[in-house]
Amino acid sequence: MSLQSDHRIGKHAMLLLLSEDECNMPDCWKSCKGKVGTMDSQKIIAAIETAAKNNGIVDGDIYRETHALYHAIIEALHGITRGQLSIGSVLRTVGLRFSIVRGNPYEKQQEGEWIAVALYGTIGAPIKGLEHETMGLGINHI
Incomplete structure (x- = not known):
């Protein structure tokens, strides 16, 4: 079992999220x-x-x-919240963009499909200007 170098699902999710244009993904991916x-x-979920x-x-x-999608989302949320899933209860707010990518990143089709969720934006106190950048990525098999 090996990943195809041009089929890294997490990388594609991050590139799609951060690019203004559509990124070059395998045709069979969604x-x-x-x-x-x-x-x-x-509300994020x-x-x-x-x-x-x-x-x-x-x-x-x-x-x-x-x-599978739920677990990818939770993993990505752990990234943006530094492992603590609480946001509002500790007076933090987020402004996020997200991307979702589904496909098979492996050479063998029998490995099946995977899903990646990428998050990028800001997190911080609910006061404009007191936030900072944050990023998270979650990948799970379907």
């Missing part, structure tokens, strides 16, 4: 981008899940797909 700003981590379902990245009727 992706989308969105934005969310909140003091509630549940809901925004990403809604975007994934509305753009056909996951099928909301198939548990393993939404479950």
